[in-house]
Amino acid sequence: MRDWPEKKLGFGLMRLPKLADGNFDMEQVCQMADAFLANGFTYFDTAFVYEGSEEAFRKAVVERHPRESFTIASKLAGWRLKEGFGPEEMLAETMSRMGVDYIDYYLLHSLQESHGTIYEDYGCWEFINRKKEEGVLKHIGFSFHGSPEYLEQLLQLHPEVEFVQLQINYADWDNASICSRRNYEICEKYGKSVIVMEPVKGGLLANVIPEARKVFDEADPNASSASFALRYAASLPAVKVVLSGMSLMSQMEDNLNIFADFKPLSDTEKEIVNRAANVILSSKTVPCTSCRYCVDGCPMGIVIPRVFTFYNMLQSFGEHVRPHSLYKELVEGGAGRAADCIQCGQCEGVCPQHISIIEKLQDASAVLDV
Ligand code: SF4
Ligand code: SF4
Structure with missing residues (x-):
């Protein structure tokens, strides 16, 4: 062609x-x-x-x-x-x-x-x-x-x-x-x-x-x-x-x-x-591209790509890029916490990156919901 x-x-x-x-x-x-x-x-x-x-x-x-x-x-x-x-x-x-x-x-x-x-x-x-x-x-x-x-x-x-x-x-x-x-x-x-x-x-x-x-x-x-x-x-x-x-x-x-x-x-x-x-x-970051295909269907209002962004910031650059404050702002603005996930699986069905979102949210929750 x-x-x-x-x-x-x-x-x-x-x-x-x-x-x-x-x-x-x-x-x-x-x-x-x-x-x-x-x-x-x-x-x-x-x-x-x-x-x-x-x-x-x-x-x-x-x-x-x-x-x-x-x-x-x-x-x-x-x-x-x-x-x-x-x-x-x-x-x-x-x-x-x-x-x-x-x-x-x-x-x-x-x-x-x-x-x-x-x-x-x-x-x-x-x-x-x-x-x-x-x-x-x-x-x-x-x-x-x-x-x-x-x-x-x-x-x-x-x-x-x-x-x-x-x-x-x-x-x-x-x-x-x-x-x-x-x-x-x-x-x-x-x-x-x-x-x-x-x-x-x-x-x-x-x-x-x-x-x-x-x-x-x-x-x-x-x-x-x-x-x-x-x-x-x-x-x-x-x-x-x-x-x-x-x-x-x-x-x-x-x-x-x-x-x-x-x-x-x-x-x-x-x-x-x-x-x-x-x-x-070999790093622990989550390969989320922020396409947001998973966001609208989450019954708990978790803004999944933002959670992964803050998790990745923490893994790569540590605390000085303020991942905890940014996460707190997100949650105080009304979004669900990573810990709120009820494992319904909606998000994993639509993720083009085939990310194990439920498991990764648990990893994120362990360090962000503290
Ligand atoms: S599995 Fe968890 S994060 Fe995914 S849509 Fe359901 S409640 Fe939301
Ligand atoms: S669908 Fe997958 S790649 Fe897209 S924002 Fe959600 S977790 Fe990230």
Whole structure:
């Protein structure tokens, strides 16, 4: 498939900067989008379920830049079809929010075994094929959080799929639940292009624990930790775009520098990254990416990703970063405590990182609920 951007960085619109009142900081979003486009980058990524993101994209990009200067990816959320939308209505809503009359890259969102046959039940595969024939969708694919066996099955059943979006980063490469390596190798086997999501694992690999940072310092003390993670993902030959969910202009500037004159990791740098990965994987931190998929369904109101953030802060940096005070503020604001977990299992069923949340909350409770 042609039509991939020349430069591999994609602007993920899932974590846009916000103001104190909770609204998007549109001034900063516009500045970030302008800098991205001015430096020759083109690929933006959003989704029906990224609240307010499709509208923010319209305001920052569609209404301010020529249509041919950018490409946009968005996603059809199968699990929201139960709420009375058909796929046609969901796509129409996405296009209306974004103010576009075609979509460059359209994905079925988050395929995994636990979503069952929802995309088949609602005729989504036939739907995206038809919309591609009509020219409304230029390229079709899916994002994936399941097992290698399921991925292979899907690619055999749907040879029309042009690309797959996978979670790939050096910490998850050989992870037995995420299976970055095996899923990537299946895409290569079937000749599919790969889009990378979570290359810095929701920010965890941008702020690595001090022991891992020491390893990176040996290679280049001036290179950010995020740069090693992004270059790792972008060095894989089938990878066409690496998404970075940027929240700050400083992150945008760092990423633009990394990808302006992209250099794949050398063999020495790969060895450095592998060593850092081993250090991170042997630490006690919880690999939560703060996607928040688990939050709304918790009957005890536990803001699980925040609890894990404070737990990780404590593990990595100790007391001086104030994890106990921040946790206290969270609980005093009305959130449930880690100790309130009733082990209903709702959260573990929806966690794309396959974290043993109940067990990890017990670890967190032991040090935070004191
Ligand atoms: S298992 Fe615990 S944390 Fe998870 S949803 Fe249930 S009560 Fe909340
Ligand atoms: S679903 Fe998993 S990765 Fe996402 S916020 Fe919850 S614990 Fe973290």
